[in-house]
Amino acid sequence: MDFKYFDKAELFTKLRDIETKCHCCQKTRLCYDAEAFYGSSGFFGFNKMKSICTDCLTSGQLNKYDITTCNGDSAELKRQLKDLNPQLNDSEIDNLVETKTNELEKTTPPLITWQEWPWPCADGDYCKFIGYGSKPFYNRQAKDNNGRSLFTSSFYYSIKDASDETLWDNLLPDEEIKNYEDSNYDCLFYVFKSLNSDKIVTNWDCS
Ligand SMILES: [Zn+2]
Numbered sequence: 001m002d003f004k005y006f007d008k009a010e011l012f013t014k015l016r017d018i019e020t021k022c023h024c025c026q027k028t029r030l031c032y033d034a035e036a037f038y039g040s041s042g043f044f045g046f047n048k049m050k051s052i053c054t055d056c057l058t059s060g061q062l063n064k065y066d067i068t069t070c071n072g073d074s075a076e077l078k079r080q081l082k083d084l085n086p087q088l089n090d091s092e093i094d095n096l097v098e099t100k101t102n103e104l105e106k107t108t109p110p111l112i113t114w115q116e117w118p119w120p121c122a123d124g125d126y127c128k129f130i131g132y133g134s135k136p137f138y139n140r141q142a143k144d145n146n147g148r149s150l151f152t153s154s155f156y157y158s159i160k161d162a163s164d165e166t167l168w169d170n171l172l173p174d175e176e177i178k179n180y181e182d183s184n185y186d187c188l189f190y191v192f193k194s195l196n197s198d199k200i201v202t203n204w205d206c207s
Contacts, residue, residue, distance in 0.1 A: 003058070004195075005119070007130045009109040011179040016051065023049040024056035024064075032057060032069075032110060039067045060107055068105035072126055073118035076157070077101070084124045100125055112180065114188060115205040120156045123196035132177035133189025133202055135168070141191075141200055154191075154202040163204070171204075 003009055015030040022031050031051035034040050040049050049067060062068065078097045085093065104119060104126045111119075111129055120127050131137060138147030138154075148168050155163040171187050187206040193199070 003108055005104050005108045005126050005128050006111070007128055007193075009054075012129065012131060013109045013112060014180050015054075020051040022051055022053040022056055024052055024061040027053065029053050034067065036110060036112075037062075037067050037069050038071055038105075039065075054109075057109065058107060062106040063102070069108055069110045070105055070119045071116070072101040072104045073121050073158075074101045076118075077121040077124070077126065080121060080124045111190065113190065113205055114207045117158070117203060117205065120158075120192050120201045120203060122192075122194040122199050122201055125195045127192035127194055127201050130191050130193045132173075132183050133191045133204070134173040134176050136174075136176045137191065138172075143198075150200060151202065154200040156201050156203050159203055163202075167204070 006013070013032075016033050018030075019028050020031050021028050023034065031053045034049040034052045037049070049065060052061065057069070074097050077100065078093060081088075081093050081096055085096075088096075108119075133151070135147060138151045139145055141147070142150040148165070151168055151172065152163075152165045172189060173185060177183050177185075177188075187204060189202055189204040192201040192203070194201070
């Protein structure tokens with residue numbers, strides 16, 4: 001299943017192992033574990049969301065709750081949108097940021113990461129998660145087959161200081177990570193792609 005900000009969710013994230021009742025539609029089916037979402041612990045026990053199905057997530061049911069599946073880098077998005085649209089005033093920019101952030105945070109399947117960090121953006125929109133980084137993955141994405149060069153130019157600004165070319169040799173997996181079940185590494189590279197260009201953005205973290 002394809003989402004605007006998440007490619008191949010059926011491979012790269014996971015539903016619960018057993019069927020549970022969806023908090024929104026009350027149907028018993030395979031659901032996402034909403035207890036891991038941002039804000040799901042809430043103050044009101046009776047309203048606590050345990051599970052949400054794919055249909056309800058896609059159709060925006062999270063908009064009714066103070067719960068999100070991720071946390072967009074809205075400050076950087078605002079900076080980029082201002083840069084790209086000098087003709088727009090502050091409230092027009094704020095509206096754009098709010099619309100995009102809402103869509104990202106309320107309708108995107110959860111990306112399971114070791115650490116919490118904001119969802120990256122590029123070219124004035126949030127990026128699409130396209131898979132876990134590995135040497136073959138970057139080589140395939142690179143037009144000149146030079147995955148190493150693509151990898152080192154793709155670090156998101158927030159991790160640039162902690163990242164350099166040695167990661168390619170020392171930490172980046174040699175084998176393709178084909179799905180979530182495969183992502184059994186102490187350090188993981190998360191690869192995103194701009195919705196508006198071929199730009200690739202990498203974030204990484206460790207357990
Ligand atoms: Zn549902």
